[in-house]
Amino acid sequence: MDAPVFKGIFTQQAAIPEEGITAALAVLRSGRIHRYNTLGDEPSETALLEKDYAEWQGAEFCLACASGGQAMQIALRAAGVSPGDTVLTNAFTLAPVPGAIAAVGGQSVLVEITEDLVIDLADLERKQAQSGARYLLLSHMRGHLADMDRLTDMAARLGLIVIEDCAHTMGATWAGTRSGNFGLAGCFSTQTYKHINSGEGGLLTSNDPDFMARAIILSGSYMLYDRHGAAPAEQAFEAPRLDMPNMSARMDNLRAAILRPQLASLESSILAWNLRYDAVARHLAGCTALVLPTRPPQGRFVGSSIQFRIPQTDGPRAEHLLERWKCRGVEVKWFGRPTATGFTSTHHDWGYLDRQDLPRTDRILSGLFDMRLPLSFSVEDCDVIGRILVEEAVWTESARSSPTRPSAPAGPGPE
Numbered sequence: 001m002d003a004p005v006f007k008g009i010f011t012q013q014a015a016i017p018e019e020g021i022t023a024a025l026a027v028l029r030s031g032r033i034h035r036y037n038t039l040g041d042e043p044s045e046t047a048l049l050e051k052d053y054a055e056w057q058g059a060e061f062c063l064a065c066a067s068g069g070q071a072m073q074i075a076l077r078a079a080g081v082s083p084g085d086t087v088l089t090n091a092f093t094l095a096p097v098p099g100a101i102a103a104v105g106g107q108s109v110l111v112e113i114t115e116d117l118v119i120d121l122a123d124l125e126r127k128q129a130q131s132g133a134r135y136l137l138l139s140h141m142r143g144h145l146a147d148m149d150r151l152t153d154m155a156a157r158l159g160l161i162v163i164e165d166c167a168h169t170m171g172a173t174w175a176g177t178r179s180g181n182f183g184l185a186g187c188f189s190t191q192t193y194k195h196i197n198s199g200e201g202g203l204l205t206s207n208d209p210d211f212m213a214r215a216i217i218l219s220g221s222y223m224l225y226d227r228h229g230a231a232p233a234e235q236a237f238e239a240p241r242l243d244m245p246n247m248s249a250r251m252d253n254l255r256a257a258i259l260r261p262q263l264a265s266l267e268s269s270i271l272a273w274n275l276r277y278d279a280v281a282r283h284l285a286g287c288t289a290l291v292l293p294t295r296p297p298q299g300r301f302v303g304s305s306i307q308f309r310i311p312q313t314d315g316p317r318a319e320h321l322l323e324r325w326k327c328r329g330v331e332v333k334w335f336g337r338p339t340a341t342g343f344t345s346t347h348h349d350w351g352y353l354d355r356q357d358l359p360r361t362d363r364i365l366s367g368l369f370d371m372r373l374p375l376s377f378s379v380e381d382c383d384v385i386g387r388i389l390v391e392e393a394v395w396t397e398s399a400r401s402s403p404t405r406p407s408a409p410a411g412p413g414p415e
């Protein structure tokens with residue numbers, strides 16, 4: 001049988017919609033790129049994006065920021081985190097999360113994860129008791145949602161202020177509630193590899209007017225906070241207006257202009273991602289070597305990437321399999337590498353944190369693989385990818401149980 005090689009590019013995103021390109025050109029022609037550079041009562045594209053996003057998210061307030069990382073830093077500071085304060089966060093996340101905690105002088109205490117790649121609630125309770133932490137920056141890493149009913153109950157019981165990192169859950173819901181609406185604030189990223197793409201960018205949402213007034217001042221609003229699209233009433237700014245430092249983390253009109261049409265079509269992008277996820281997952285579900293995390297029925301996920309585990313793998317075997325997948329054009333990332341590679345890093349690479357003992361997370365990460373599913377891939381492409389993932393994994397497994405194990409990729413597998 002043939003052994004197809006996949007030709008797609010894993011870092012190729014979908015093009016910006018024509019409407020966004022037209023809107024971006026209008027901003028460029030006007031020269032008014034800064035969000036506060038408006039004429040008369042004209043709302044800026046940034047203010048309009050804030051209004052659109054608040055509406056879409058079902059949150060009262062929204063602030064557009066320079067990045068998702070900046071949204072988290074502002075959120076932590078506006079929530080009251082002071083230098084030296086402990087902030088709990090799940091150990092499986094992206095570097096900007098512990099980075100945001102460090103930026104506000106916080107001390108990250110990392111919480112173990114489960115086999116389903118979500119925060120381990122028992123360990124959360126334990127670490128909260130040990131540290132006395134008042135803050136949880138909950139990262140829905142790669143779109144995996146914890147049991148948000150149990151989590152919010154626990155947070156209320158422990159007096160934890162929850163800020164959600166929704167970089168991979170823009171558009172996801174738990175029991176009908178949008179991710180980002182469970183705690184004090186939701187932080188979103190519009191960086192190129194997330195669900196809407198402006199190169200860099202972030203959005204912060206909340207229903208708390210005092211929190212949002214502080215956040216808006218922190219973002220660098222000067223005294224122009226009345227030019228925001230989804231801000232609290234004037235009186236909320238009276239207390240914080242002179243107390244909050246200007247952190248200069250604003251979004252600009254060019255980025256907002258290309259984001260608004262993408263937001264308008266986000267729902268169809270989500271459906272498209274989930275078709276692609278399912279096309280890959282179908283193959284993996286029939287393969288005992290590759291274990292997909294369980295996604296509970298209460299969650300509505302956005303399948304913009306896929307993760308799977310090979311529970312009993314070791315370094316050489318994982319490297320061998322990665323190489324075989326790569327030979328067939330399928331780029332897979334692995335969280336078990338001893339050092340950070342590209343975007344993929346673990347808590348062992350975050351040398352500015354106190355060393356933390358996370359045996360369960362380490363065991364899970366050592367067998368955890370990860371792949372983007374950009375919308376530039378067709379569903380048929382994803383079907384081919386799923387097939388290649390399984391064929392090579394099965395081939396490697398059967399080679400392992402035979403007496404002579406190949407030490408290097410030897411071309412396409414037997415089937």
Ligand SMILES: *Cc1c(COP(=O)(O)O)cnc(C)c1O
Nearest residue numbers: 067068069094096165167189191
């Ligand atoms: C991308 C990302 C962020 C924020 O990233 P920015 O590049 O700062 O926008 C936060 N958390 C996770 C899990 C991410 O993947």
